[in-house]
Amino acid sequence: MRDRWTDFTLRAPGSRFAGHALLAFVIWILLARLNMIIDAQMSYYLALAAMYATAMFGMTILVGLSGQVSLGNGALMAVGGYVFALTSMHWKTVPILGLPWNAVWSMVFAGLGGIIIGLIIGALGARLRGPYLAGLTLGVAVGIPSIINRYPSLLGGEQGLKLIVPYPEGGYPEQVLSEDAQFDDSALDEFLVDESAVVQAPLEEAAPAEGDLLTLEDAQQGVAQEDLLTLEDAQQGVAQEDLLTLEDAQQGVQDMPTDAPISEATPELATDPSDAFTTASDFVLQQWQASVAIAVACIVGFLALNLVRGRQGRVWQAVRDDPVAAAVIGISPSGGKISAFVVSSMFAALSGAVFAQILTLAAPSAFGLGLSLSLLVGVVLGGRLSLIGAVIGALLIVWLPEWVDSLSAELGMPRQVADNAPNLLYGLLVVAVVLVAPRGIMGGVSGLMSKMRRSSAPPSSG
Amino acid sequence: MGSFLDYFLGGIANGAVIALMALALVLVWRSTRVVNFAQVGQAMFTSFIALTAVNITGSWLIGLIVGIIAGGILGFIVHVLVMRPVRRADASGAIIATFGVLIALQSLAAMIWTAEPRAYPTPIEYAGLTIFGRVVPLTGYDVFVFIVMIVLVLFLTILLTKTKLGLSMRASAFNPEVARLSGVRVSRMLAIGWIIAGMVGAVAGVLIAPISSLSPNTFDIFLVFAFTAAVIGGLDSLVGAVAFGIGTGLILSLVTGYSDASNAPIVALILLALNLWFKPDGAFSHHKARSV
Numbered sequence: 021m022r023d024r025w026t027d028f029t030l031r032a033p034g035s036r037f038a039g040h041a042l043l044a045f046v047i048w049i050l051l052a053r054l055n056m057i058i059d060a061q062m063s064y065y066l067a068l069a070a071m072y073a074t075a076m077f078g079m080t081i082l083v084g085l086s087g088q089v090s091l092g093n094g095a096l097m098a099v100g101g102y103v104f105a106l107t108s109m110h111w112k113t114v115p116i117l118g119l120p121w122n123a124v125w126s127m128v129f130a131g132l133g134g135i136i137i138g139l140i141i142g143a144l145g146a147r148l149r150g151p152y153l154a155g156l157t158l159g160v161a162v163g164i165p166s167i168i169n170r171y172p173s174l175l176g177g178e179q180g181l182k183l184i185v186p187y188p189e190g191g192y193p194e195q196v197l198s199e200d201a202q203f204d205d206s207a208l209d210e211f212l213v214d215e216s217a218v219v220q221a222p223l224e225e226a227a228p229a230e231g232d233l234l235t236l237e238d239a240q241q242g243v244a245q246e247d248l249l250t251l252e253d254a255q256q257g258v259a260q261e262d263l264l265t266l267e268d269a270q271q272g273v274q275d276m277p278t279d280a281p282i283s284e285a286t287p288e289l290a291t292d293p294s295d296a297f298t299t300a301s302d303f304v305l306q307q308w309q310a311s312v313a314i315a316v317a318c319i320v321g322f323l324a325l326n327l328v329r330g331r332q333g334r335v336w337q338a339v340r341d342d343p344v345a346a347a348v349i350g351i352s353p354s355g356g357k358i359s360a361f362v363v364s365s366m367f368a369a370l371s372g373a374v375f376a377q378i379l380t381l382a383a384p385s386a387f388g389l390g391l392s393l394s395l396l397v398g399v400v401l402g403g404r405l406s407l408i409g410a411v412i413g414a415l416l417i418v419w420l421p422e423w424v425d426s427l428s429a430e431l432g433m434p435r436q437v438a439d440n441a442p443n444l445l446y447g448l449l450v451v452a453v454v455l456v457a458p459r460g461i462m463g464g465v466s467g468l469m470s471k472m473r474r475s476s477a478p479p480s481s482g
Numbered sequence: 483m484g485s486f487l488d489y490f491l492g493g494i495a496n497g498a499v500i501a502l503m504a505l506a507l508v509l510v511w512r513s514t515r516v517v518n519f520a521q522v523g524q525a526m527f528t529s530f531i532a533l534t535a536v537n538i539t540g541s542w543l544i545g546l547i548v549g550i551i552a553g554g555i556l557g558f559i560v561h562v563l564v565m566r567p568v569r570r571a572d573a574s575g576a577i578i579a580t581f582g583v584l585i586a587l588q589s590l591a592a593m594i595w596t597a598e599p600r601a602y603p604t605p606i607e608y609a610g611l612t613i614f615g616r617v618v619p620l621t622g623y624d625v626f627v628f629i630v631m632i633v634l635v636l637f638l639t640i641l642l643t644k645t646k647l648g649l650s651m652r653a654s655a656f657n658p659e660v661a662r663l664s665g666v667r668v669s670r671m672l673a674i675g676w677i678i679a680g681m682v683g684a685v686a687g688v689l690i691a692p693i694s695s696l697s698p699n700t701f702d703i704f705l706v707f708a709f710t711a712a713v714i715g716g717l718d719s720l721v722g723a724v725a726f727g728i729g730t731g732l733i734l735s736l737v738t739g740y741s742d743a744s745n746a747p748i749v750a751l752i753l754l755a756l757n758l759w760f761k762p763d764g765a766f767s768h769h770k771a772r773s774v
Contacts, residue, residue: 089577113707148758150573151517155709158519159754162706170744389702393585400578436596440589447586454579455567 037326044322051314057308063306065418066296067403071374072414076399077324077407078367083396085403086360089150092141092157092391096365097112097372099137100130102168104373105181107384126317128375134369135264135362142361146187146354161392166382179255180383181232183376313374320367324407327363336360397446400453403462412461489739490732495624495693497731498631502686504723505638506679511717512655513675516565519580522705523587524560524680524685528553529696530595532688533602542605545608549684557680561673596607602691603639608726627689634685635724638678642720651675703747707734710754 051070052456055063075097082088107126114125126180141160143152175181327333338346339356344355377380403409421442428438457464503521510518518524532549536542549609560583568579606622642648654671660667687701694700711730715722730753734746 023691027670027745030567083574083578087574089574091581144755150577152713152758154519154577155517155678155706155713156754156758159706159747159751162702163751166744166747170748383551393581396578396581397585400582404574415683437593440593440597443589444586444593447589450582450585451579453574454582458575 036329040322040325040329044325047321048295048314048318049260051122051318052311055310055314060304060306063304063310063428065422067306067310067313067378068073068319068376069418070310071371071378072395072417073411074313074317074320074374075368075371075395076402076413077320078364078371079311079395080397080404080407080410081324081328081336081367082364083399084406084409085328085336085340086357087150087153088143088145088357088360089396090157090361090364091154091389091392091396092160093364093368093395094387094389095157095160095369096134096137096141097391098164098168098382098387099133099365100369100372101376101382101387102175102181102372103130103133103369104376106174107184108183108186109181130369130373131366134366134372137369138362138365139358141365142358143354145361146357157392158389161389165388168384176383178384180381180386183380183382184189261428309374309378312377316370316374320370321407324363328407332359394446397450399460400450401460403460405459406462406466409460409462410445486736489736491620491624493732493735494503494620494728495627495730496735498627499686499693500704500707500711500731501724501727502631502682502689503704504579504712504727505635505720506686507639507708507712508717508720508723509679509682509716511674511712513651513672514561514565514655516576516580517709517717518560518565518679519577519705519709520583520587521623521679521683522562522687522701522708523681523689524553524556525582526696526698526701527587527591528684529602529687529691530591530681533600533685533691533696536603542603546685546688549553549688550681553680553682553684553687554677557676557678557683558673560680561676562719565578566669566672566677591698595623595698597622599695599700602688602696604692623692629687630689631724634682634740635720638682641678647674674691706747706754707731707750710750710757713754714757723770 051066058066075093079090079093082090082093104126107129108121108123111121111125113119113121141157145156148156168180169177202393233386333354335346335351336359338349338351339353343353346356372387375386379386394417398413399410400413401416402411402413424442425438426443428441433441453460459467499653503525505519506521506525510516510521528549531552532545535548536545539545551647564579564583565576570575589755606625609621609678614757621655640648650661650666651674653664653666654668657674658668661671686704690704696705707730710722711727714730715724715726730750733753734749737745737749
């Protein structure tokens with residue numbers, strides 16, 4: 021149907037796999053390097069973008085390739101976030117295997133949790149047509165805070181579980197249940213009320229970390245990050261209600277040393293906290309979070325590339341386009357739908373685990389309907405059928421609010437308008453994309469490119 | 483701890499508003515085969531307009547009328563600008579577009595009226611009635627809501643089954659091609675379906691607002707409840723939507739009464755999942771799902 025699929029099947033077996041591995045590796049190296057040269061604020065955005073991209077790879081497979089519109093992926097991210105938080109808080113060793121625990125195991129178990137939940141929802145959803153599935157997953161998205169609040173002693177209720185990001189040196193120093201820690205929930209309240217502010221929410225969550233940097237003027241001398249972390253009081257004390265304006269935060273962040281001479285920001289480091297990591301003190305928290313997010317996004321992107329461009333990708337499309345015909349040639353339609361759900365759910369859970377590390381918190385309000393909607397928005401805007409579209413969608417979700425914010429500051433728009441302008445824009449853009457360019461930005465780009473190719477190349481080669 | 487009867491009575495108003503919202507979903511589904519996930523967004527938006535009218539005039543009734551008119555207009559706008567052009571696109575596109583409308587309406591409402599929850603006045607005192615010398619959890623407002631719902635359902639039933647307009651609408655929904663050949667202006671009928679659904683949704687919104695308070699997001703949960711009711715009722719059936727809307731409201735009230743309010747969404751989700759597991763196309767659906 022689409023010749024770019026067949027292009028790949030003609031090559032030698034394994035070359036595609038190697039090509040994807042190389043591509044993912046190169047992108048990872050470039051992003052890791054980029055993470056070292058940008059300031060902490062940008063690293064934070066990079067971390068968010070990588071986290072969103074991870075989840076959106078799953079959305080591309082689920083919504084785009086297999087044609088199942090799901091609003092449950094935010095809830096599936098919650099599964100990943102909570103599994104990560106719980107396992108990293110309570111486990112000293114890995115069950116059954118008996119190996120010493122580290123953050124990678126938490127990621128693995130987060131992914132497993134995603135697979136299990138994906139199997140359940142996918143099995144239920146495989147029988148359903150479009151609107152029924154959308155409605156069911158909407159119920160999951162709306163119901164997830166209630167489910168989390170159902171077990172306050174285990175999951176921390178509204179306040180969530182406060183998480184200390186695993187650091188290269190020493191791993192988890194201490195775990196604090198935020199129920200007893202007086203986590204200032206004013207930001208969270210604001211968050212709950214303004215659930216529609218899809219993207220601005222994570223920013224508010226991150227405010228303490230930035231404020232933290234601000235208060236520590238002498239952090240310029242490269243104060244060890246562990247010290248920053250132990251300043252819990254500062255973190256909680258810094259007013260969350262009067263959110264620092266972005267300019268202030270950025271200024272404060274720029275005061276931080278940015279030329280961190282990290283030579284080996286390999287995923288082994290991200291994955292093995294016990295590894296001796298002597299230069300940790302030069303590492304800004306946001307950079308650490310970004311390097312984890314990038315590593316996960318690249319691994320997930322690599323998996324997604326292989327699935328999408330391989331046989332499985334064609335299976336998903338066949339089931340989407342004509343389940344009867346797919347069944348005739350021996351493809352199980354429900355199997356195809358369920359496998360799409362499982363894969364996308366695993367990706368969502370991994371992304372959720374990264375999100376929890378970025379927020380240093382797993383709380384129901386972070387994984388609400390707004391998050392699911394923003395995933396849908398991103399994947400639709402970027403292009404439902406393309407993994408690059410997912411990346412573009414992730415970038416849009418992260419940077420469009422910033423862009424609107426600076427624009428509205430220039431125009432002197434009132435706060436109330438400026439805060440909601442990004443979401444209004446998202447809503448209108450989604451409608452516009454569905455009406456005008458159903459394949460999103462990437463669809464438009466690839467359409468343009470094929471038009472150019474057709475006009476420049478002789479017809480025989482096309 | 484109240485009695486079973488108390489919880490039962492307390493669920494009536496909730497059930498009635500869920501039924502009304504489910505009715506709006508069914509009306510749109512019947513006319514255009516789209517589940518309008520933006521319906522609660524439309525209802526929320528028109529409720530804000532109605533509240534503005536109430537604040538200006540001081541009259542609840544004028545608020546309701548303004549809300550209904552705004553609901554009809556908004557339904558028409560959404561249909562003409564978004565859903566009519568999108569119908570030829572893929573099936574996912576229509577669903578995604580309704581969510582786009584929902585996001586846009588919610589953020590627009592937050593822009594205009596802020597995201598803070600507001601109280602909405604009631605026409606009748608919101609206090610428990612005294613029956614046989616005992617105060618019951620049934621308020622005068624609950625009774626009022628229930629009566630409004632009954633009147634609306636009767637009106638809609640007569641409109642759809644006894645009038646020429648209703649016949650044309652049903653014909654357009656049932657078989658657009660044949661209806662068009664018979665001289666029915668199908669596209670107009672679809673638009674009328676959206677307008678009526680918008681009006682019903684607006685009534686539901688104005689009636690929900692005093693119960694749940696009014697903010698851009700407080701109606702979200704009612705979308706899930708109404709969708710549950712509409713789906714269990716078969717999405718096609720007005721009677722089904724009303725019956726299961728009230729049923730859902732009563733069940734949720736009992737759940738809230740005997741356990742905790744936070745369990746209501748979970749129970750609704752379980753109801754929906756169970757129903758979809760056994761009847762992937764709704765309980766009373768007339769059409770057999772194509773299965774492979």
